[in-house]
Amino acid sequence: MTTKELGFVELEWTCPRCNTRNPGTQTTCSGCGAPQPDNVQFEAAAAGQLLQDTEKIARAQAGPDVHCPYCGARNAATAATCRQCGGALDEGARREAGNVVGAFHAGPPPDIVCATCGAANPGTATTCQRCGAPLARPKPVASSPATPKASRSGGSWLIVGIVGLVVGALALFAILSMRTTEMVGVVREARWVRSVPIEGLVPVQHTAWWDQLPQDAAGVSCQPALRRTQDTPADNAREVCGTPYVVDTGTGVGRVVQDCRYEIYEDRCSYTVDEWRVVDTLEQRGTGFAPEWPVAALQPRQRLGRGSERYQCIVSAGEQSFTYQPRALEEYLQCQPGSEWRLEVNSFGALNSIQPLP
Ligand SMILES: [Zn+2]
Ligand SMILES: [Zn+2]
Ligand SMILES: [Zn+2]
Structure with missing residues:
Protein backbone atom coordinates (compact mmCIF):
# COMPACT_ATOMS: atom_id res chain seq x y z
CA MET A 1 0.00 0.00 0.00
CA THR A 2 1.23 3.47 -0.82
CA THR A 3 0.10 6.32 1.42
CA LYS A 4 -0.37 9.47 -0.64
CA GLU A 5 -0.32 12.90 0.98
CA LEU A 6 -3.13 15.11 -0.28
CA GLY A 7 -2.31 18.14 1.87
CA PHE A 8 -2.87 19.56 5.34
CA VAL A 9 -5.92 20.65 7.26
CA GLU A 10 -6.39 22.68 10.44
CA LEU A 11 -7.46 20.61 13.47
CA GLU A 12 -9.06 21.96 16.64
CA TRP A 13 -8.96 21.42 20.38
CA THR A 14 -11.61 21.98 23.04
CA CYS A 15 -10.67 23.96 26.16
CA PRO A 16 -11.30 21.78 29.27
CA ARG A 17 -11.99 24.91 31.37
CA CYS A 18 -14.60 26.72 29.27
CA ASN A 19 -15.49 24.25 26.48
CA THR A 20 -14.52 26.67 23.72
CA ARG A 21 -13.37 25.03 20.51
CA ASN A 22 -10.12 26.57 19.32
CA PRO A 23 -8.29 26.31 15.99
CA GLY A 24 -5.52 23.68 16.28
CA THR A 25 -2.69 26.09 15.54
CA GLN A 26 -3.85 28.43 18.33
CA THR A 27 -2.00 27.53 21.55
CA THR A 28 -4.16 29.46 24.05
CA CYS A 29 -7.94 29.42 24.45
CA SER A 30 -9.82 32.26 22.77
CA GLY A 31 -12.61 31.90 25.38
CA CYS A 32 -10.63 32.05 28.66
CA GLY A 33 -6.98 32.58 27.69
CA ALA A 34 -5.72 29.30 29.25
CA PRO A 35 -2.91 27.43 27.39
CA GLN A 36 -3.78 24.10 25.80
CA PRO A 37 -2.80 21.39 28.31
CA ASP A 38 -0.54 18.64 26.93
CA ASN A 39 -3.21 15.99 27.61
CA VAL A 40 -5.87 17.71 25.50
CA GLN A 41 -5.90 16.00 22.10
CA PHE A 42 -6.49 17.52 18.72
CA GLU A 43 -9.69 16.57 16.95
CA ALA A 44 -10.82 16.71 13.35
CA ALA A 45 -12.38 20.08 12.57
CA ALA A 46 -15.24 20.75 10.22
CA ALA A 47 -13.03 22.63 7.76
CA GLY A 48 -13.43 20.77 4.48
CA GLN A 49 -10.65 22.72 2.76
CA LEU A 50 -6.94 22.02 2.56
CA LEU A 51 -4.67 24.62 4.16
CA GLN A 52 -2.93 27.13 1.89
CA ASP A 53 -0.97 28.77 4.76
CA THR A 54 2.68 27.83 4.05
CA GLU A 55 3.80 28.81 7.56
CA LYS A 56 1.37 26.39 9.24
CA ILE A 57 2.31 23.66 6.76
CA ALA A 58 6.04 24.19 7.40
CA ARG A 59 5.42 23.89 11.15
CA ALA A 60 3.47 20.66 10.64
CA GLN A 61 6.34 19.25 8.57
CA ALA A 62 8.94 20.25 11.18
CA GLY A 63 7.62 17.75 13.75
CA PRO A 64 5.30 17.68 16.79
CA ASP A 65 5.10 20.71 19.08
CA VAL A 66 6.84 20.72 22.47
CA HIS A 67 5.22 21.67 25.81
CA CYS A 68 7.35 23.88 28.03
CA PRO A 69 8.57 21.93 31.14
CA TYR A 70 8.14 25.10 33.27
CA CYS A 71 4.86 26.75 32.26
CA GLY A 72 3.23 24.08 30.02
CA ALA A 73 2.83 26.38 27.01
CA ARG A 74 2.89 24.74 23.57
CA ASN A 75 5.84 25.73 21.34
CA ALA A 76 6.87 24.88 17.79
CA ALA A 77 9.29 21.95 17.38
CA THR A 78 11.90 24.35 16.04
CA ALA A 79 11.78 26.71 19.09
CA ALA A 80 14.71 26.57 21.54
CA THR A 81 13.08 28.60 24.31
CA CYS A 82 9.47 28.98 25.50
CA ARG A 83 7.63 31.88 23.86
CA GLN A 84 5.68 32.43 27.13
CA CYS A 85 8.23 32.10 29.95
CA GLY A 86 11.57 31.96 28.09
CA GLY A 87 12.54 28.60 29.64
CA ALA A 88 14.73 26.11 27.72
CA LEU A 89 12.66 23.52 25.84
CA ASP A 90 15.25 20.64 25.72
CA GLU A 91 13.44 18.80 28.51
CA GLY A 92 9.97 19.58 27.16
CA ALA A 93 7.49 16.82 26.25
CA ARG A 94 6.81 16.37 22.54
CA ARG A 95 3.17 16.03 21.61
CA GLU A 96 1.94 12.71 20.31
CA ALA A 97 1.75 12.39 16.54
CA GLY A 98 0.59 9.79 14.02
CA ASN A 99 -2.89 9.08 15.37
CA VAL A 100 -5.74 9.07 12.88
CA VAL A 101 -8.22 11.73 13.98
CA GLY A 102 -10.94 10.98 11.43
CA ALA A 103 -11.96 10.94 7.80
CA PHE A 104 -11.42 13.97 5.61
CA HIS A 105 -14.64 15.31 4.15
CA ALA A 106 -14.20 17.88 1.42
CA GLY A 107 -16.86 20.58 1.13
CA PRO A 108 -18.78 22.69 3.62
CA PRO A 109 -19.28 21.09 7.08
CA PRO A 110 -22.80 20.32 8.40
CA ASP A 111 -24.48 22.83 10.72
CA ILE A 112 -23.99 22.64 14.49
CA VAL A 113 -27.09 22.94 16.68
CA CYS A 114 -26.54 24.93 19.89
CA ALA A 115 -27.15 22.74 22.97
CA THR A 116 -28.19 25.84 24.99
CA CYS A 117 -30.69 27.60 22.71
CA GLY A 118 -31.25 25.17 19.83
CA ALA A 119 -30.15 27.58 17.08
CA ALA A 120 -28.46 26.15 13.98
CA ASN A 121 -24.99 27.55 13.41
CA PRO A 122 -22.56 27.14 10.48
CA GLY A 123 -20.25 24.14 10.92
CA THR A 124 -17.19 26.37 11.28
CA ALA A 125 -18.65 28.46 14.16
CA THR A 126 -17.16 27.97 17.63
CA THR A 127 -19.74 30.04 19.55
CA CYS A 128 -23.49 30.33 19.05
CA GLN A 129 -24.51 33.22 16.85
CA ARG A 130 -27.73 33.69 18.87
CA CYS A 131 -26.75 33.14 22.54
CA GLY A 132 -22.94 33.15 22.50
CA ALA A 133 -22.54 29.74 24.19
CA PRO A 134 -19.55 27.64 23.06
CA LEU A 135 -20.54 25.09 20.46
CA ALA A 136 -19.36 21.52 21.05
CA ARG A 137 -18.71 19.48 17.95
CA PRO A 138 -21.31 16.73 17.71
CA LYS A 139 -19.61 13.38 18.33
CA PRO A 140 -19.69 11.10 15.31
CA VAL A 141 -22.64 8.74 15.65
CA ALA A 142 -21.36 5.30 16.59
CA SER A 143 -22.59 2.68 14.21
CA SER A 144 -25.60 0.89 15.65
CA PRO A 145 -24.61 -2.16 17.68
CA ALA A 146 -24.54 -5.32 15.63
CA THR A 147 -27.78 -7.22 15.81
CA PRO A 148 -27.26 -9.99 18.33
CA LYS A 149 -26.69 -13.35 16.73
CA ALA A 150 -29.47 -15.86 17.15
CA SER A 151 -28.79 -18.16 20.05
CA ARG A 152 -26.60 -20.97 18.82
CA SER A 153 -27.70 -23.63 21.26
CA GLY A 154 -31.02 -24.16 19.44
CA GLY A 155 -29.17 -24.69 16.16
CA SER A 156 -26.64 -27.13 17.62
CA TRP A 157 -29.39 -29.26 19.19
CA LEU A 158 -31.09 -29.41 15.82
CA ILE A 159 -27.81 -30.59 14.23
CA VAL A 160 -27.34 -33.22 16.94
CA GLY A 161 -30.89 -34.43 16.24
CA ILE A 162 -30.32 -34.65 12.48
CA VAL A 163 -26.98 -36.46 12.94
CA GLY A 164 -28.70 -38.90 15.29
CA LEU A 165 -31.44 -39.62 12.75
CA VAL A 166 -28.91 -40.16 9.94
CA VAL A 167 -26.78 -42.51 12.09
CA GLY A 168 -29.92 -44.44 13.08
CA ALA A 169 -31.08 -44.76 9.47
CA LEU A 170 -27.62 -45.96 8.34
CA ALA A 171 -27.51 -48.56 11.14
CA LEU A 172 -30.99 -49.84 10.21
CA PHE A 173 -29.95 -49.99 6.55
CA ALA A 174 -26.79 -51.95 7.44
CA ILE A 175 -28.76 -54.42 9.60
CA LEU A 176 -31.39 -55.00 6.90
CA SER A 177 -28.65 -55.42 4.24
CA MET A 178 -26.95 -58.09 6.35
CA ARG A 179 -30.09 -60.11 7.01
CA GLY A 200 -10.94 -37.20 -32.39
CA LEU A 201 -8.31 -34.48 -32.51
CA VAL A 202 -10.57 -31.45 -32.02
CA PRO A 203 -10.03 -27.77 -31.13
CA VAL A 204 -10.55 -27.23 -27.37
CA GLN A 205 -10.90 -23.72 -25.92
CA HIS A 206 -8.68 -22.48 -23.09
CA THR A 207 -7.71 -19.14 -21.55
CA ALA A 208 -4.27 -17.94 -20.47
CA TRP A 209 -2.31 -14.74 -19.95
CA TRP A 210 -0.66 -13.38 -23.10
CA ASP A 211 2.82 -14.51 -21.98
CA GLN A 212 1.66 -18.02 -21.17
CA LEU A 213 0.08 -18.93 -24.52
CA PRO A 214 1.25 -22.30 -25.89
CA GLN A 215 3.07 -22.16 -29.23
CA ASP A 216 0.33 -24.03 -31.10
CA ALA A 217 -2.46 -21.74 -29.85
CA ALA A 218 -4.97 -20.91 -32.58
CA GLY A 219 -7.82 -18.38 -32.80
CA VAL A 220 -6.25 -16.16 -30.12
CA SER A 221 -8.43 -13.28 -28.86
CA CYS A 222 -7.39 -11.13 -25.91
CA GLN A 223 -8.90 -8.59 -23.52
CA PRO A 224 -7.31 -6.68 -20.65
CA ALA A 225 -8.05 -8.21 -17.24
CA LEU A 226 -6.85 -7.65 -13.66
CA ARG A 227 -3.74 -9.79 -13.28
CA ARG A 228 -2.46 -8.65 -9.89
CA THR A 229 -2.56 -5.82 -7.37
CA GLN A 230 0.59 -4.25 -5.99
CA ASP A 231 1.54 -1.67 -3.40
CA THR A 232 3.67 0.54 -5.59
CA PRO A 233 2.70 2.62 -8.63
CA ALA A 234 3.59 1.46 -12.14
CA ASP A 235 3.17 2.87 -15.65
CA ASN A 236 0.32 0.61 -16.70
CA ALA A 237 -1.36 0.45 -13.30
CA ARG A 238 -4.81 1.67 -12.34
CA GLU A 239 -4.69 3.52 -9.02
CA VAL A 240 -7.38 2.56 -6.49
CA CYS A 241 -7.47 4.71 -3.35
CA GLY A 242 -9.42 4.58 -0.12
CA THR A 243 -11.24 7.41 1.66
CA PRO A 244 -8.92 10.27 2.61
CA TYR A 245 -8.25 10.52 6.36
CA VAL A 246 -6.51 12.91 8.69
CA VAL A 247 -3.40 12.10 10.77
CA ASP A 248 -2.43 14.21 13.78
CA THR A 249 1.01 15.82 13.32
CA GLY A 250 1.10 17.13 16.89
CA THR A 251 1.06 20.76 15.70
CA GLY A 252 -2.64 21.46 15.46
CA VAL A 253 -2.48 20.67 11.76
CA GLY A 254 -3.52 17.32 10.34
CA ARG A 255 -1.93 15.56 7.38
CA VAL A 256 -4.58 14.44 4.89
CA VAL A 257 -3.60 11.12 3.37
CA GLN A 258 -5.06 8.37 1.29
CA ASP A 259 -4.01 4.71 1.03
CA CYS A 260 -3.70 3.51 -2.55
CA ARG A 261 -3.10 0.22 -4.29
CA TYR A 262 -2.23 -0.38 -7.93
CA GLU A 263 -4.08 -2.78 -10.20
CA ILE A 264 -2.09 -4.22 -13.08
CA TYR A 265 -4.15 -5.10 -16.15
CA GLU A 266 -2.76 -7.42 -18.79
CA ASP A 267 -4.12 -9.30 -21.79
CA ARG A 268 -6.09 -12.40 -20.91
CA CYS A 269 -6.47 -14.50 -24.06
CA SER A 270 -8.81 -17.22 -25.16
CA TYR A 271 -7.40 -19.68 -27.70
CA THR A 272 -7.86 -23.18 -28.98
CA VAL A 273 -5.46 -26.10 -29.24
CA ASP A 274 -6.15 -29.52 -30.79
CA GLU A 275 -6.67 -32.20 -28.18
CA TRP A 276 -7.90 -35.77 -28.19
CA ARG A 277 -11.51 -35.91 -27.03
CA VAL A 278 -14.16 -38.65 -27.17
ZN1 LIG B 1 -11.05 28.28 27.68
ZN1 LIG C 1 7.22 28.24 29.41
ZN1 LIG D 1 -27.24 29.30 21.39
Whole structure:
Protein backbone atom coordinates (compact mmCIF):
# COMPACT_ATOMS: atom_id res chain seq x y z
CA MET A 1 0.00 0.00 0.00
CA THR A 2 1.23 3.47 -0.82
CA THR A 3 0.10 6.32 1.42
CA LYS A 4 -0.37 9.47 -0.64
CA GLU A 5 -0.32 12.90 0.98
CA LEU A 6 -3.13 15.11 -0.28
CA GLY A 7 -2.31 18.14 1.87
CA PHE A 8 -2.87 19.56 5.34
CA VAL A 9 -5.92 20.65 7.26
CA GLU A 10 -6.39 22.68 10.44
CA LEU A 11 -7.46 20.61 13.47
CA GLU A 12 -9.06 21.96 16.64
CA TRP A 13 -8.96 21.42 20.38
CA THR A 14 -11.61 21.98 23.04
CA CYS A 15 -10.67 23.96 26.16
CA PRO A 16 -11.30 21.78 29.27
CA ARG A 17 -11.99 24.91 31.37
CA CYS A 18 -14.60 26.72 29.27
CA ASN A 19 -15.49 24.25 26.48
CA THR A 20 -14.52 26.67 23.72
CA ARG A 21 -13.37 25.03 20.51
CA ASN A 22 -10.12 26.57 19.32
CA PRO A 23 -8.29 26.31 15.99
CA GLY A 24 -5.52 23.68 16.28
CA THR A 25 -2.69 26.09 15.54
CA GLN A 26 -3.85 28.43 18.33
CA THR A 27 -2.00 27.53 21.55
CA THR A 28 -4.16 29.46 24.05
CA CYS A 29 -7.94 29.42 24.45
CA SER A 30 -9.82 32.26 22.77
CA GLY A 31 -12.61 31.90 25.38
CA CYS A 32 -10.63 32.05 28.66
CA GLY A 33 -6.98 32.58 27.69
CA ALA A 34 -5.72 29.30 29.25
CA PRO A 35 -2.91 27.43 27.39
CA GLN A 36 -3.78 24.10 25.80
CA PRO A 37 -2.80 21.39 28.31
CA ASP A 38 -0.54 18.64 26.93
CA ASN A 39 -3.21 15.99 27.61
CA VAL A 40 -5.87 17.71 25.50
CA GLN A 41 -5.90 16.00 22.10
CA PHE A 42 -6.49 17.52 18.72
CA GLU A 43 -9.69 16.57 16.95
CA ALA A 44 -10.82 16.71 13.35
CA ALA A 45 -12.38 20.08 12.57
CA ALA A 46 -15.24 20.75 10.22
CA ALA A 47 -13.03 22.63 7.76
CA GLY A 48 -13.43 20.77 4.48
CA GLN A 49 -10.65 22.72 2.76
CA LEU A 50 -6.94 22.02 2.56
CA LEU A 51 -4.67 24.62 4.16
CA GLN A 52 -2.93 27.13 1.89
CA ASP A 53 -0.97 28.77 4.76
CA THR A 54 2.68 27.83 4.05
CA GLU A 55 3.80 28.81 7.56
CA LYS A 56 1.37 26.39 9.24
CA ILE A 57 2.31 23.66 6.76
CA ALA A 58 6.04 24.19 7.40
CA ARG A 59 5.42 23.89 11.15
CA ALA A 60 3.47 20.66 10.64
CA GLN A 61 6.34 19.25 8.57
CA ALA A 62 8.94 20.25 11.18
CA GLY A 63 7.62 17.75 13.75
CA PRO A 64 5.30 17.68 16.79
CA ASP A 65 5.10 20.71 19.08
CA VAL A 66 6.84 20.72 22.47
CA HIS A 67 5.22 21.67 25.81
CA CYS A 68 7.35 23.88 28.03
CA PRO A 69 8.57 21.93 31.14
CA TYR A 70 8.14 25.10 33.27
CA CYS A 71 4.86 26.75 32.26
CA GLY A 72 3.23 24.08 30.02
CA ALA A 73 2.83 26.38 27.01
CA ARG A 74 2.89 24.74 23.57
CA ASN A 75 5.84 25.73 21.34
CA ALA A 76 6.87 24.88 17.79
CA ALA A 77 9.29 21.95 17.38
CA THR A 78 11.90 24.35 16.04
CA ALA A 79 11.78 26.71 19.09
CA ALA A 80 14.71 26.57 21.54
CA THR A 81 13.08 28.60 24.31
CA CYS A 82 9.47 28.98 25.50
CA ARG A 83 7.63 31.88 23.86
CA GLN A 84 5.68 32.43 27.13
CA CYS A 85 8.23 32.10 29.95
CA GLY A 86 11.57 31.96 28.09
CA GLY A 87 12.54 28.60 29.64
CA ALA A 88 14.73 26.11 27.72
CA LEU A 89 12.66 23.52 25.84
CA ASP A 90 15.25 20.64 25.72
CA GLU A 91 13.44 18.80 28.51
CA GLY A 92 9.97 19.58 27.16
CA ALA A 93 7.49 16.82 26.25
CA ARG A 94 6.81 16.37 22.54
CA ARG A 95 3.17 16.03 21.61
CA GLU A 96 1.94 12.71 20.31
CA ALA A 97 1.75 12.39 16.54
CA GLY A 98 0.59 9.79 14.02
CA ASN A 99 -2.89 9.08 15.37
CA VAL A 100 -5.74 9.07 12.88
CA VAL A 101 -8.22 11.73 13.98
CA GLY A 102 -10.94 10.98 11.43
CA ALA A 103 -11.96 10.94 7.80
CA PHE A 104 -11.42 13.97 5.61
CA HIS A 105 -14.64 15.31 4.15
CA ALA A 106 -14.20 17.88 1.42
CA GLY A 107 -16.86 20.58 1.13
CA PRO A 108 -18.78 22.69 3.62
CA PRO A 109 -19.28 21.09 7.08
CA PRO A 110 -22.80 20.32 8.40
CA ASP A 111 -24.48 22.83 10.72
CA ILE A 112 -23.99 22.64 14.49
CA VAL A 113 -27.09 22.94 16.68
CA CYS A 114 -26.54 24.93 19.89
CA ALA A 115 -27.15 22.74 22.97
CA THR A 116 -28.19 25.84 24.99
CA CYS A 117 -30.69 27.60 22.71
CA GLY A 118 -31.25 25.17 19.83
CA ALA A 119 -30.15 27.58 17.08
CA ALA A 120 -28.46 26.15 13.98
CA ASN A 121 -24.99 27.55 13.41
CA PRO A 122 -22.56 27.14 10.48
CA GLY A 123 -20.25 24.14 10.92
CA THR A 124 -17.19 26.37 11.28
CA ALA A 125 -18.65 28.46 14.16
CA THR A 126 -17.16 27.97 17.63
CA THR A 127 -19.74 30.04 19.55
CA CYS A 128 -23.49 30.33 19.05
CA GLN A 129 -24.51 33.22 16.85
CA ARG A 130 -27.73 33.69 18.87
CA CYS A 131 -26.75 33.14 22.54
CA GLY A 132 -22.94 33.15 22.50
CA ALA A 133 -22.54 29.74 24.19
CA PRO A 134 -19.55 27.64 23.06
CA LEU A 135 -20.54 25.09 20.46
CA ALA A 136 -19.36 21.52 21.05
CA ARG A 137 -18.71 19.48 17.95
CA PRO A 138 -21.31 16.73 17.71
CA LYS A 139 -19.61 13.38 18.33
CA PRO A 140 -19.69 11.10 15.31
CA VAL A 141 -22.64 8.74 15.65
CA ALA A 142 -21.36 5.30 16.59
CA SER A 143 -22.59 2.68 14.21
CA SER A 144 -25.60 0.89 15.65
CA PRO A 145 -24.61 -2.16 17.68
CA ALA A 146 -24.54 -5.32 15.63
CA THR A 147 -27.78 -7.22 15.81
CA PRO A 148 -27.26 -9.99 18.33
CA LYS A 149 -26.69 -13.35 16.73
CA ALA A 150 -29.47 -15.86 17.15
CA SER A 151 -28.79 -18.16 20.05
CA ARG A 152 -26.60 -20.97 18.82
CA SER A 153 -27.70 -23.63 21.26
CA GLY A 154 -31.02 -24.16 19.44
CA GLY A 155 -29.17 -24.69 16.16
CA SER A 156 -26.64 -27.13 17.62
CA TRP A 157 -29.39 -29.26 19.19
CA LEU A 158 -31.09 -29.41 15.82
CA ILE A 159 -27.81 -30.59 14.23
CA VAL A 160 -27.34 -33.22 16.94
CA GLY A 161 -30.89 -34.43 16.24
CA ILE A 162 -30.32 -34.65 12.48
CA VAL A 163 -26.98 -36.46 12.94
CA GLY A 164 -28.70 -38.90 15.29
CA LEU A 165 -31.44 -39.62 12.75
CA VAL A 166 -28.91 -40.16 9.94
CA VAL A 167 -26.78 -42.51 12.09
CA GLY A 168 -29.92 -44.44 13.08
CA ALA A 169 -31.08 -44.76 9.47
CA LEU A 170 -27.62 -45.96 8.34
CA ALA A 171 -27.51 -48.56 11.14
CA LEU A 172 -30.99 -49.84 10.21
CA PHE A 173 -29.95 -49.99 6.55
CA ALA A 174 -26.79 -51.95 7.44
CA ILE A 175 -28.76 -54.42 9.60
CA LEU A 176 -31.39 -55.00 6.90
CA SER A 177 -28.65 -55.42 4.24
CA MET A 178 -26.95 -58.09 6.35
CA ARG A 179 -30.09 -60.11 7.01
CA THR A 180 -30.14 -62.47 4.08
CA THR A 181 -32.19 -65.36 2.78
CA GLU A 182 -30.53 -68.17 0.86
CA MET A 183 -32.09 -69.59 -2.29
CA VAL A 184 -31.10 -71.55 -5.38
CA GLY A 185 -31.37 -69.86 -8.76
CA VAL A 186 -31.10 -71.03 -12.37
CA VAL A 187 -29.26 -69.02 -15.04
CA ARG A 188 -31.73 -67.94 -17.74
CA GLU A 189 -29.56 -65.78 -19.94
CA ALA A 190 -25.98 -64.51 -20.33
CA ARG A 191 -25.56 -61.07 -21.95
CA TRP A 192 -22.53 -59.00 -22.90
CA VAL A 193 -21.91 -55.40 -23.96
CA ARG A 194 -18.59 -54.16 -25.34
CA SER A 195 -17.99 -50.50 -26.11
CA VAL A 196 -15.10 -48.55 -27.56
CA PRO A 197 -14.80 -44.74 -27.51
CA ILE A 198 -13.71 -43.01 -30.72
CA GLU A 199 -11.42 -40.09 -30.00
CA GLY A 200 -10.94 -37.20 -32.39
CA LEU A 201 -8.31 -34.48 -32.51
CA VAL A 202 -10.57 -31.45 -32.02
CA PRO A 203 -10.03 -27.77 -31.13
CA VAL A 204 -10.55 -27.23 -27.37
CA GLN A 205 -10.90 -23.72 -25.92
CA HIS A 206 -8.68 -22.48 -23.09
CA THR A 207 -7.71 -19.14 -21.55
CA ALA A 208 -4.27 -17.94 -20.47
CA TRP A 209 -2.31 -14.74 -19.95
CA TRP A 210 -0.66 -13.38 -23.10
CA ASP A 211 2.82 -14.51 -21.98
CA GLN A 212 1.66 -18.02 -21.17
CA LEU A 213 0.08 -18.93 -24.52
CA PRO A 214 1.25 -22.30 -25.89
CA GLN A 215 3.07 -22.16 -29.23
CA ASP A 216 0.33 -24.03 -31.10
CA ALA A 217 -2.46 -21.74 -29.85
CA ALA A 218 -4.97 -20.91 -32.58
CA GLY A 219 -7.82 -18.38 -32.80
CA VAL A 220 -6.25 -16.16 -30.12
CA SER A 221 -8.43 -13.28 -28.86
CA CYS A 222 -7.39 -11.13 -25.91
CA GLN A 223 -8.90 -8.59 -23.52
CA PRO A 224 -7.31 -6.68 -20.65
CA ALA A 225 -8.05 -8.21 -17.24
CA LEU A 226 -6.85 -7.65 -13.66
CA ARG A 227 -3.74 -9.79 -13.28
CA ARG A 228 -2.46 -8.65 -9.89
CA THR A 229 -2.56 -5.82 -7.37
CA GLN A 230 0.59 -4.25 -5.99
CA ASP A 231 1.54 -1.67 -3.40
CA THR A 232 3.67 0.54 -5.59
CA PRO A 233 2.70 2.62 -8.63
CA ALA A 234 3.59 1.46 -12.14
CA ASP A 235 3.17 2.87 -15.65
CA ASN A 236 0.32 0.61 -16.70
CA ALA A 237 -1.36 0.45 -13.30
CA ARG A 238 -4.81 1.67 -12.34
CA GLU A 239 -4.69 3.52 -9.02
CA VAL A 240 -7.38 2.56 -6.49
CA CYS A 241 -7.47 4.71 -3.35
CA GLY A 242 -9.42 4.58 -0.12
CA THR A 243 -11.24 7.41 1.66
CA PRO A 244 -8.92 10.27 2.61
CA TYR A 245 -8.25 10.52 6.36
CA VAL A 246 -6.51 12.91 8.69
CA VAL A 247 -3.40 12.10 10.77
CA ASP A 248 -2.43 14.21 13.78
CA THR A 249 1.01 15.82 13.32
CA GLY A 250 1.10 17.13 16.89
CA THR A 251 1.06 20.76 15.70
CA GLY A 252 -2.64 21.46 15.46
CA VAL A 253 -2.48 20.67 11.76
CA GLY A 254 -3.52 17.32 10.34
CA ARG A 255 -1.93 15.56 7.38
CA VAL A 256 -4.58 14.44 4.89
CA VAL A 257 -3.60 11.12 3.37
CA GLN A 258 -5.06 8.37 1.29
CA ASP A 259 -4.01 4.71 1.03
CA CYS A 260 -3.70 3.51 -2.55
CA ARG A 261 -3.10 0.22 -4.29
CA TYR A 262 -2.23 -0.38 -7.93
CA GLU A 263 -4.08 -2.78 -10.20
CA ILE A 264 -2.09 -4.22 -13.08
CA TYR A 265 -4.15 -5.10 -16.15
CA GLU A 266 -2.76 -7.42 -18.79
CA ASP A 267 -4.12 -9.30 -21.79
CA ARG A 268 -6.09 -12.40 -20.91
CA CYS A 269 -6.47 -14.50 -24.06
CA SER A 270 -8.81 -17.22 -25.16
CA TYR A 271 -7.40 -19.68 -27.70
CA THR A 272 -7.86 -23.18 -28.98
CA VAL A 273 -5.46 -26.10 -29.24
CA ASP A 274 -6.15 -29.52 -30.79
CA GLU A 275 -6.67 -32.20 -28.18
CA TRP A 276 -7.90 -35.77 -28.19
CA ARG A 277 -11.51 -35.91 -27.03
CA VAL A 278 -14.16 -38.65 -27.17
CA VAL A 279 -16.36 -37.82 -30.16
CA ASP A 280 -18.39 -41.05 -30.38
CA THR A 281 -18.81 -44.40 -28.64
CA LEU A 282 -19.35 -47.67 -30.51
CA GLU A 283 -21.26 -50.41 -28.76
CA GLN A 284 -21.75 -54.06 -29.58
CA ARG A 285 -24.08 -56.27 -27.54
CA GLY A 286 -25.20 -59.88 -27.66
CA THR A 287 -25.86 -63.08 -25.72
CA GLY A 288 -23.72 -66.16 -25.26
CA PHE A 289 -20.01 -66.65 -24.78
CA ALA A 290 -18.33 -65.25 -27.89
CA PRO A 291 -18.31 -61.49 -27.17
CA GLU A 292 -16.92 -59.29 -29.97
CA TRP A 293 -15.45 -55.81 -30.09
CA PRO A 294 -17.32 -53.33 -32.30
CA VAL A 295 -15.64 -52.62 -35.64
CA ALA A 296 -14.79 -48.96 -36.21
CA ALA A 297 -14.23 -47.12 -39.48
CA LEU A 298 -11.95 -44.29 -38.36
CA GLN A 299 -11.86 -40.90 -40.08
CA PRO A 300 -8.63 -38.92 -40.42
CA ARG A 301 -7.55 -37.39 -37.05
CA GLN A 302 -9.40 -40.13 -35.14
CA ARG A 303 -8.23 -43.04 -32.99
CA LEU A 304 -9.75 -45.72 -30.78
CA GLY A 305 -9.88 -45.16 -27.05
CA ARG A 306 -9.73 -47.74 -24.31
CA GLY A 307 -12.57 -50.26 -24.63
CA SER A 308 -14.70 -51.57 -21.80
CA GLU A 309 -16.84 -54.67 -21.37
CA ARG A 310 -19.87 -55.44 -19.20
CA TYR A 311 -21.46 -58.78 -18.55
CA GLN A 312 -24.85 -59.71 -17.17
CA CYS A 313 -26.06 -63.00 -15.78
CA ILE A 314 -29.85 -63.23 -15.47
CA VAL A 315 -30.76 -65.71 -12.72
CA SER A 316 -34.27 -66.69 -11.70
CA ALA A 317 -35.34 -68.21 -8.40
CA GLY A 318 -39.01 -69.05 -8.21
CA GLU A 319 -40.99 -65.96 -9.18
CA GLN A 320 -37.99 -63.63 -8.73
CA SER A 321 -35.37 -62.65 -11.25
CA PHE A 322 -31.93 -61.27 -10.41
CA THR A 323 -29.31 -59.61 -12.58
CA TYR A 324 -25.73 -60.34 -11.61
CA GLN A 325 -22.76 -58.57 -13.21
CA PRO A 326 -19.57 -60.67 -13.37
CA ARG A 327 -16.49 -58.47 -13.28
CA ALA A 328 -14.26 -60.53 -15.56
CA LEU A 329 -14.71 -62.73 -18.62
CA GLU A 330 -13.69 -65.96 -16.78
CA GLU A 331 -16.43 -65.43 -14.22
CA TYR A 332 -18.91 -64.70 -16.99
CA LEU A 333 -18.01 -67.95 -18.75
CA GLN A 334 -19.33 -69.91 -15.72
CA CYS A 335 -22.73 -68.32 -16.26
CA GLN A 336 -24.01 -71.18 -18.44
CA PRO A 337 -27.77 -71.12 -19.05
CA GLY A 338 -29.43 -73.85 -17.03
CA SER A 339 -26.65 -73.99 -14.38
CA GLU A 340 -27.66 -73.71 -10.71
CA TRP A 341 -26.34 -71.01 -8.35
CA ARG A 342 -26.66 -70.37 -4.64
CA LEU A 343 -28.05 -66.84 -4.01
CA GLU A 344 -28.01 -64.72 -0.87
CA VAL A 345 -30.77 -62.11 -1.04
CA ASN A 346 -31.08 -59.34 1.56
CA SER A 347 -34.19 -57.71 3.08
CA PHE A 348 -34.34 -55.21 0.24
CA GLY A 349 -34.55 -58.00 -2.36
CA ALA A 350 -31.03 -57.29 -3.63
CA LEU A 351 -28.33 -59.89 -4.30
CA ASN A 352 -25.64 -59.99 -1.58
CA SER A 353 -23.64 -62.86 -3.04
CA ILE A 354 -23.86 -65.50 -5.69
CA GLN A 355 -21.91 -68.75 -6.07
CA PRO A 356 -22.21 -71.49 -8.67
CA LEU A 357 -23.37 -74.78 -7.08
CA PRO A 358 -20.75 -77.53 -7.50
ZN1 LIG B 1 -11.05 28.28 27.68
ZN1 LIG C 1 7.22 28.24 29.41
ZN1 LIG D 1 -27.24 29.30 21.39
